Amino acid sequence: MTSLSLVRRIRARPAIVFDAVTTGEGIAHWWGPDAGPVLLSESDPRVGGRYRVRFRMRDGTEHESSGEFLEIVRPEHVLMSWRWQGGLEDPGESRVEIRLRPIPEGTELTLTHAQLYDEVTRRSHEEGWIGSLDKLAAHFSRESIAL
Amino acid sequence: MLSSMVNYQARLDRTFAALVDPTRRAILAQLERKDSVSVSELAQPFVIKLPAVMKHLDVLEDARLVTRSKSGRTVTVRLRAQPMREAMAWMRRYERFWSERLDGLAAYAERQEAEARSTGR
Numbered sequence: 001m002t003s004l005s006l007v008r009r010i011r012a013r014p015a016i017v018f019d020a021v022t023t024g025e026g027i028a029h030w031w032g033p034d035a036g037p038v039l040l041s042e043s044d045p046r047v048g049g050r051y052r053v054r055f056r057m058r059d060g061t062e063h064e065s066s067g068e069f070l071e072i073v074r075p076e077h078v079l080m081s082w083r084w085q086g087g088l089e090d091p092g093e094s095r096v097e098i099r100l101r102p103i104p105e106g107t108e109l110t111l112t113h114a115q116l117y118d119e120v121t122r123r124s125h126e127e128g129w130i131g132s133l134d135k136l137a138a139h140f141s142r143e144s145i146a147l
Numbered sequence: 148m149l150s151s152m153v154n155y156q157a158r159l160d161r162t163f164a165a166l167v168d169p170t171r172r173a174i175l176a177q178l179e180r181k182d183s184v185s186v187s188e189l190a191q192p193f194v195i196k197l198p199a200v201m202k203h204l205d206v207l208e209d210a211r212l213v214t215r216s217k218s219g220r221t222v223t224v225r226l227r228a229q230p231m232r233e234a235m236a237w238m239r240r241y242e243r244f245w246s247e248r249l250d251g252l253a254a255y256a257e258r259q260e261a262e263a264r265s266t267g268r
Contacts, residue, residue: 006249008252010257013263016260016263030254109253
């Protein structure tokens with residue numbers, strides 16, 4: 001609930017996916033154009049290096065996400081800190097982790113955005129946290145949610 | 148517009164702050180199983196004393212996650228869905244954001260792979 005995880009199977013080898021995720025040039029190619037153009041994309045993919053992506057959403061608002069590479073193992077694993085700038089919502093610093101696993105058709109990518117809400121996540125290691133919230137989430141998702 | 152966003156943020160803060168405590172989550176889980184519960188019934192499974200349970204209920208009520216109503220000597224507690232729904236909706240926006248980004252990433256990486264193969268790499 002305070003962390004979300006997505007899995008994608010991609011028909012490309014891990015090294016290609018890895019470079020697309022971590023290099024400034026790679027990011028500039030895929031971050032847009034669905035959500036609007038990428039205005040700036042910088043990345044220094046090594047431990048302690050930083051990245052910054054600035055982009056415009058369909059509604060015309062500009063946003064920037066930036067952070068630091070905390071762990072990086074080509075072509076299988078990246079852990080980075082993540083922060084939104086611009087817009088009204090700044091839930092604080094969170095963590096984005098990407099794991100790449102080779103599969104016959106290419107790569108299985110798992111993205112986990114953790115510590116999404118720092119109020120909660122300061123103590124998120126507490127036992128039972130995920131389980132009980134998942135249950136609550138299941139309860140409420142039975143009702144339709146208007147976004 | 149701005150103030151409604153700020154209020155929304157403040158409500159989310161309250162919701163997540165209330166949810167951070169394991170006892171409060173256990174209380175909510177109990178309420179989820181039953182429609183409404185009296186405070187004394189609610190306090191039963193916990194080793195903590197009734198006044199401590201009342202304090203947790205204060206926090207949950209401030210976050211509007213529960214309502215309390217008094218009838219005679221019995222206080223009944225009910226779960227309220229709205230703040231939880233907002234918290235879920237907030238998470239879903241992130242999910243949609245990443246889902247769209249990953250679609251873009253997959254398309255780009257697959258083009259790169261096709262290109263690498265056509266040039267014999």
